[in-house]
Amino acid sequence: MLVLDGKLVSGSVKESLKAETTALLEKGYRAPHLAAILVGTNGASETYVASKVKNCEDIGFVSSLVRLDENVDEATLLSTIAQLNADPGVDGILVQLPLPKQINEHKVIEAIDPRKDVDGFHPSSAGKLMQGLPSFIPATPYGIMLMLEFFNLPTKGKHAVVIGRSNIVGRPMSILLSSNIPGGNCTVTVCHSHTPNLKEICLQADILVAALGRPEFVKADMVKPGAVVIDVGITRVDDPTAKKGFRIKGDVAYAEVAPLSSAITPVPGGVGLMTIAGLLKNTLQAYKTNNGIV
Numbered sequence: 001m002l003v004l005d006g007k008l009v010s011g012s013v014k015e016s017l018k019a020e021t022t023a024l025l026e027k028g029y030r031a032p033h034l035a036a037i038l039v040g041t042n043g044a045s046e047t048y049v050a051s052k053v054k055n056c057e058d059i060g061f062v063s064s065l066v067r068l069d070e071n072v073d074e075a076t077l078l079s080t081i082a083q084l085n086a087d088p089g090v091d092g093i094l095v096q097l098p099l100p101k102q103i104n105e106h107k108v109i110e111a112i113d114p115r116k117d118v119d120g121f122h123p124s125s126a127g128k129l130m131q132g133l134p135s136f137i138p139a140t141p142y143g144i145m146l147m148l149e150f151f152n153l154p155t156k157g158k159h160a161v162v163i164g165r166s167n168i169v170g171r172p173m174s175i176l177l178s179s180n181i182p183g184g185n186c187t188v189t190v191c192h193s194h195t196p197n198l199k200e201i202c203l204q205a206d207i208l209v210a211a212l213g214r215p216e217f218v219k220a221d222m223v224k225p226g227a228v229v230i231d232v233g234i235t236r237v238d239d240p241t242a243k244k245g246f247r248i249k250g251d252v253a254y255a256e257v258a259p260l261s262s263a264i265t266p267v268p269g270g271v272g273l274m275t276i277a278g279l280l281k282n283t284l285q286a287y288k289t290n291n292g293i294v
């Protein structure tokens with residue numbers, strides 16, 4: 001069984017992005033700039049955004065974090081986005097999700113200039129992805145594709161089962177896996193909360209992607225021996241014995257599934273790190289496209 005080490009792959013992606021950034025700076029270009037907007041103080045969102053900012057700094061990008069109050073109104077958030085859209089020194093914009101109830105998430109996503117949509121959540125990016133046109137790929141599915149590629153895991157003709165149909169992971173993942181691209185050409189089944197025979201379908205998977213957000217949902221009796229298992233879950237589960245009072249759990253019961261699988265991503269240390277790698281790649285792509293750098 002091969003452990004799909006996100007640290008190894010994201011480290012390699014970051015190294016090449018850092019080299020490319022250094023070369024751009026040496027030529028006199030400015031550094032790529034990612035702007036993140038964080039609304040409120042959700043603990044998990046704080047952690048993710050801090051990690052995104054730190055990773056930008058690691059590779060020589062500029063990052064700025066705009067913090068808005070939990071009770072901010074939609075108009076203020078939209079005008080913050082408009083300012084970043086208009087700023088030629090900002091290459092990529094992300095608004096950390098989820099957002100508080102008073103804010104319409106779709107409106108916010110649609111307010112981001114598609115040329116700076118490094119999360120790939122704008123309907124323009126999603127539509128392009130669906131039609132096989134060049135676009136920003138949402139960071140988590142992008143990171144998973146990079147991981148499949150890095151480890152040379154065969155996908156052509158395989159049956160991939162994706163559990164989850166979110167706009168952030170499940171749906172774009174299913175499109176990529178079925179596309180005629182490296183890491184694609186799978187036959188894809190998408191499962192969700194209304195799928196009655198989930199276990200039987202999962203048992204048919206050569207590649208199983210668990211992205212439903214339910215800790216340790218995928219058990220050994222749902223996995224075909226030799227399957228490649230990709231765990232997208234990162235749920236905080238209370239644990240008074242842990243230093244922080246919680247532990248991060250994936251959607252896969254790792255201890256029982258790992259011995260069965262041919263390859264599996266650990267949690268933490270798997271897909272989470274690849275999400276950052278995907279975001280950084282999108283940010284450099286936005287920078288180059290918007291500044292006419294080939």
Ligand code: GUN
Pocket residue numbers: 094095096097098119139140168275
């Ligand atoms: N919330 C959970 N995942 C993501 C992500 O990839 N991007 C943003 N902006 N918010 C998220």
